[in-house]
Amino acid sequence: MNPVPALPACCTPLDAHWPLPFVLPDAVLLSTHFNPSQLLSDDFQRSAIDVPASIQRSVAKRQAEFLAGRICARAALQQLEGLSVSPAIGEDRAPVWPAHITGSITHSTGRAAAIVARKNHWRGLGMDLENLLNAERAERLAGEILTPPELHRMAAGHRDQLALLVTLTFSVKESLFKALYPIVQQRFYFEHAEVLEWTEAGEVRLRLLTDLSSEWRNGTELDAQFGVKDEQLLSLVSIRA
Structure with a gap:
């Protein structure tokens, strides 16, 4: 095994701490x-x-x-x-x-x-890190990122959670793409999936809104998770083998 080169000065020592609510085995x-x-x-x-x-x-x-x-x-x-x-x-x-x-x-x-x-162990992994949007930018971007049902749920929710919700929706859809694209080899976009529900404990439920393959069809639901630290949101979609 070759020795790993020393870290450059621009990087801090690597951190193995698991930053999300649910540890992925293996x-x-x-x-x-x-x-x-x-x-x-x-x-x-x-x-x-x-x-x-x-x-x-x-x-x-x-x-x-x-x-x-x-x-x-x-x-x-x-x-x-x-x-x-x-x-x-x-x-x-x-x-x-x-x-x-x-x-x-x-x-x-x-x-x-x-x-x-x-x-x-895992067929697909998709992870995405985003800076938390401020409320003004979140409101401006919501129409590009959220589906009509997501926008409806956002309007019915707490105003102080708007920025978190838009950031989370953006991030978890990015993670979904990263996890699924290598499997389906087909591009899809924000309007092709929706967040059905999420909890402050970091659980997310997603649903596909388009057919990507014979296996990954419109209506397929998946789980995701997220965590927030230092004004950044990290999300992860993991697909079991």
Whole structure:
């Protein structure tokens, strides 16, 4: 097993604390905080992370979040089964995992995380991290993200939960896409799923509103979970094998 390169100065030591309400057995989730202002020009090389041309041309923030996410992913794969590989970017922009692995990478302001598992335990994993929207922005974006029934439930709910609800709906639909797209190989959008219910304990119930395959049909329901910390919301959709 090759030794893992030292972390770049822009990343904090990797955190193995499970940040969500329900621990997934047989999965590894690692996270880090990153500071783009501390990114050095040779950090990718010293971290032994391949940098795609599109990332090379990007600003420091995009480079730092990509590097931090790939470092989390590689360390999670190493912890899971001794694989010292960093997933490349596929033609569809999604990470390319080893054939027997499912995983997800996410990042938002100053924080990145990755989760991996073997496909014989979990068929699909989708994880998404978002900064909590403020109430004004949430209200502006609600019509783009929420279905009519979701908008109706939002209007009937507490005003002080509006920003959380819109952020959660956005995030959990992103997680759903990340979990299902590798399985169905078909793109779908915010209007093709809806949040049926959620609890402050971090439980979410989702329903598909379109046929994606013979297995994943309109009306199929799935569970998700989320947690909020430091004004950021992390959501996870996990599909059992």
